[in-house]
Amino acid sequence: MTLQAPGFWPPTGPEIVFLLLGVVALGSALLVVTTRQLVHAALWLVVCFGALAGGYLVLTAEFVAWVQVLIYVGAVVVLLLFGIMLTRAPIGRSADLDSGNRWAAALVALATAAVLVTVVVSGFRTAYAPLDPGQGAAKPLGSSIFRTWVLPFEALSVLLLAALVGAIVLSRTDIQGRK
Amino acid sequence: MHIVYPVVVSALLFSIGVYGVLARRNAILVLMSVELMLNAVNLNLVAFDVWLRDRLHGGQVLTLFVIVIAAAEVGLGLAIVLAVFRNRKTIDVDRLRDLSEDLTEADPEEVRP
Amino acid sequence: MIAVTTLIVLLPLAAAAAGLLGSRWPRGASRTERDNAFASRRAAWFAIVAGTGSLLLTVWLAYELSSGRAGAPGGPFWGGVLPGKAEGTLTLIETGSVPISVTLRADGLSMLVGILVVVVALAVQVYSVGYMRGDPRYPSYSAFISLFTSAMLLVVYAGDLIVLYVGWEIMGLCSYLLIGHWWEDRANSRAAVKAFLVTRLGDVGFLFGIFTLGVAAGSFRIDDVLSADLPRSTLITATLLLLAGVAGKSAQVPLQTWLPDAMAGPTPISALIHAATMVAAGIFIVARLYPLFLGAQPTLDVLAVIAAIGMLGAALAALAQDDLKRVLAYSTISQLAYMAGALAAGSDKAAIFHLLTHGAFKALLFLCAGAVIHHVGSNLMSHMGGLRAGLPVTFAGMTIGFAALMGLPPASGFFSKDAVIAAIEHSHGPAQPFLYGSALLTVGVTGAYAARAWLRTFFGPARVEALPEPPPGTAHVFDGREAPRSMLWPIGLLAVLALLLGIAGLGIAGLGDVDWSSAVVSLVVALLGAGIVYALWRSSPHIDPARLLGPFRVPCERAFYVDAVYAALFARPVFRLARGVVRTDEKVVDGAVRGSGRLTVGLSGLVRLAQNGNAQLYVTGLLAGVLLIAVAAVVFG
Incomplete structure (x- = not known):
């Protein structure tokens, strides 16, 4: 699988594009976890997910990219915004979005990053995959899902249904628990 | 494409998510950070799928599943957040301290040797 | 032959076991008057039958040995007294290095002391029947x-040093038990x-x-060690x-302080253990191993000092005591020091001769003192x-006992003490002048304290009209005029022995020869001491003749403050150390335990904060x- 890997320099065009998208995704993700405004966090999340979708595209996973855009950017973020709205969060800057745990959290996160980066760099330094457009198109992926992965797919649909029912039960106030 | 690029981006994204989960006070922001971590996993899955040239596209299919589960999770999570908000009038994670030991009730003599 | 020896040792042991286990059987727990009397009678029969x-x-x-029919000819010692010797090993205990042979031997020395032991023990047993009447x-x-008799006989007949040591320690145990017989009084148990x-x-x-x-x-057998x-x-x-x-058991300086206090026990015990037998065991051991001591002149010099x-100090202390039994106790120390002096001077025969006569007359004195105290x-x-x-x-x-103690002829003490003094006079050790001077002085002091005790007890005005209830630790008051017959018979027997043993010793065995020159000197000195006391007493019978000591009286009465010095030097530091240990135990050891508990609680408090x-x-x-964990797995994995 690992073909004759070209060197890291000079980077190819897709790599440059991917890295730029990655920088955008990381930067917006950082803003998500550091911004003082709740709504901005949700919006930065959109940027992050979008950049990631672009990354998927570069990696030739076009179907996944579109699903990402549709579900994450379209559904999840909207849901989160609804959540923000329903919990009467203040619009605008709020000073206390970070808990007192911040420094310990930063430390643990940095350590996590250090460990993970160290491990993956040492593990996949030489891994190289030539990009082959069309591999992640809707057709091959669809045939794979509905042939090989049809059973997990169906199970997942049941799970989704259960989650929907659960969410409704949790959020409605007029359903009493059994005495 | 060097696999190390997406993998490193994914690792950093995951760490940012970790920071968000640990440091953010608002439960909705915690949920967002969880989404970031899930996306880091997704990026990994796609990158490895490409690298391994899986004929069954296990990685990408699993990515789709994860996206679906993430959607369900956000839905449930928000429902829980709303339920908490209804009961407590707050969704600050560090003010939900029901897990703590109730120091006023503990008998101090009991633990003395 | 060896079976007989074993039987001699084991009979009192069996009596002890029977007396301890069987006296109250089958009504063990009952303590009624009638049951007590019954148990006492049965126990007395056990003891006296075994003793007899x-x-x-x-x-x-002894007859078999003296006739020379039994056993090998005796060793170089005591061959003249009792020529025979019987020795037998019952069993050999392997220890991994030097084996212990359970050996008993009967030769002249052990026969002499053995006869003394059984006679005095029997006399004391009979005497105790009357003396201890009514004691539950x-x-x-x-x-x-x-048990004590058995142990002492084991010491006497032991042919192996370890066997001897076993008897030696059992004697110590019995001494402890019997001194503390009236343990209700704290002072008695402290003395024990x-x-x-x-x-x-x-x-x-x-x-x-x-x-x-x-x-x-390479062997504990006495014969092997000696050869x-x-x-x-x-x-x-x-x-x-x-x-x-030897110094510990025979109450010699510097370990003499226990013997006067041991008088807290019943008087028959003082007679048997603390006058006649156990305290003499130290002298016996030296005599038994005498060739070794002869080969170690420095030890003999130490013994001489x-x-x-000891002889002079104890005699002076005896002169100042008011307690009759303590007079006799210090006298015992002094007389034992005479024996030790004879040993130091190189004459084990004189020492053993004096041991025998002293055993007889001091037991007699104690038994009489018991009757008086009664x-x-x-x-x-x-x-x-x-x-x-x-x-x-x-x-x-x-009177016979005191005469023997002072060394007046024809009582036994005269001959044996003369043998001792003659031996000291003719010895050549570096400490000889010191020893001889001290011995002569002691003869005088002995005469003085014997006369004082005799006069103050039996002469002068009667001092007691109404008898108070006796405190615990003294015998029960006896209302008859003279002691009961069971107490008088042993006194009579011992009186005969104390009177005649000296002549007998001269006659049958050549234990000692009368050295008339030294005999006259010591006789004169003794009479001089007695005379001074008599003169003082005559002038005023109400006042204690001990006043002749003048300013030295109080130090003598306190036995030269040895007890106080020991208390300051040893007892108090030990107490302080013990208190320190207790404090260390409380503060450090317990503190560590409690501290670890507290530390755990404190740390758990910290964890609780999380x-x-x-x-x-x-x-x-x-x-x-x-x-x-991940880092550890990567780094160490």
Whole structure:
């Protein structure tokens, strides 16, 4: 699988594009976890997910990219915004979005990053995959899902249904628990 | 494409998510950070799928599943957040301290040797 | 032959077991008056029958040995007294290094002392029947005496040093038990503990002396040890160590302090254990191992110094005491020092001769003193006086005893003490002048204190009209005029022995020869001491003749403050150390335990701070832990 890997320099065009998208995704993700405004966090999340979708595209996973855009950017973020709205969060800057745990959290996160980066760099330094457009198109992926992965797919649909029912039960106030 | 690029981006994204989960006070922001971590996993899955040239596209299919589960999770999570908000009038994670030991009730003599 | 010896030793042991286990059977728990009397009678029969059996067997054995028919010819010692010798090994105990042979031997020396032991023991057993009448613990008392007799006989007949040591320690145990017979009084049990501890101190040295000898000779058998060719340094070390045990057991300086306190026990015990037999065991050991001591002149010199200090000091202390039994106790120390002096001067025969006569007359004195105390209800001579008329038999016995103690002819003490003094006079050790001077002086002081005790007890005005209820620790008041017959018979027997043993010793065995020049000197000195006391007493019979000591009276009465010095030097530092240990135990050891508990509680309090309910903190900790494990797995994996 690992073909004759070209060197890291000079980077190819897709790599440059991917890295730029990655920088955008990381930067917006950082803003998500550091911004003082709740709504901005949700919006930065959109940027992050979008950049990631672009990354998927570069990696030739076009179907996944579109699903990402549709579900994450379209559904999840909207849901989160609804959540923000329903919990009467203040619009605008709020000073206390970070808990007192911040420094310990930063430390643990940095350590996590250090460990993970160290491990993956040492593990996949030489891994190289030539990009082959069309591999992640809707057709091959669809045939794979509905042939090989049809059973997990169906199970997942049941799970989704259960989650929907659960969410409704949790959020409605007029359903009493059994005495 | 060097696999190390997406993998490193994914690792950093995951760490940012970790920071968000640990440091953010608002439960909705915690949920967002969880989404970031899930996306880091997704990026990994796609990158490895490409690298391994899986004929069954296990990685990408699993990515789709994860996206679906993430959607369900956000839905449930928000429902829980709303339920908490209804009961407590707050969704600050560090003010939900029901897990703590109730120091006023503990008998101090009991633990003395 | 060896079976007879074994039987002699085992008979009192069996009596002890029977007395302890069988006296109250089958009504063990009952303590009614009737049951007590019944148990006492049965225990007395056990003890006396066994004692008589031992005595008869001993006499028979002595006859067999003296006729020379039995056993090998005796060693170089005592061959003239009793030529025969019987030795037998019952069993051999392998220890991994030097084996212990359970050996008994009967030769001249052990026969002489053995006869003394069984005679005195039997006399004391018979005497105790009357003396201890009504005592609810009489069965255990007589059983302990039987056990003691057995142990002493084991010491006497032991052919192996370890066997000897076993008997030696059992004697110490019995001494402890019997001194503390009236343990209801704290002072008595304290005296018992003191005697036990002080003798034990000496026994440590004794045991190590035995080890030194046994290891050097490759055997613990006495014959092997005596015949082994030991280097001089080993001899000196071993004999000095043995000397520690001898000093402890025989109450010699510097371990003499326990004996006067041991008078807290019943008087028959004082007669048997603390006058006639156990305290003489130290002298016996030296005589038994005498060739070794002859090879270690420095030890004999040390012994001479000890004896010289001990005889004079104890005699002076005896002169100042008011308690009759303490007079006799100090007198015992002084007389034992005479024996030690004879040993130091190189004459073991004189020492053993004096041991025998002393055993007889000192037991006699104690038994008479017991009768007196029985009559008066007090130990103190200031409560006595004028008892001559009321106690004629006791008076006669005590007179013989004091005459023997002073060394007046024809009582036995005259001959044996003369033998001792002659031996000292003719010896050549570096300490000889000191020893001889001290011995002569002591003869005078002995005469003085014997005369004082005699006069103050039996002459002068009667001092007691109404007898108070006796305190615990003294005998029960007896309302008859003279002691009961069971007490008089032993007194009579011992009086005969005390009177005639000297002549008999000269006659049958050549134990000693009268050295008339030294005899006259010591006789004159003794009469001089007695005369001074008599003159003082005559001038004013109400006042204690001890006033002749003048300013030295109080130091003498306190035995030169040795007890106080020991208390300051040893007892108090030990107490302080013990308190320190207790404090260390409380503060450091317990403190460590409690501190670890407190530390755990404190640390758990710290950990509890983390248990604050903040789920984010929990997850932080969780992730940090996972990271650490991951890093560890990567680094060390």
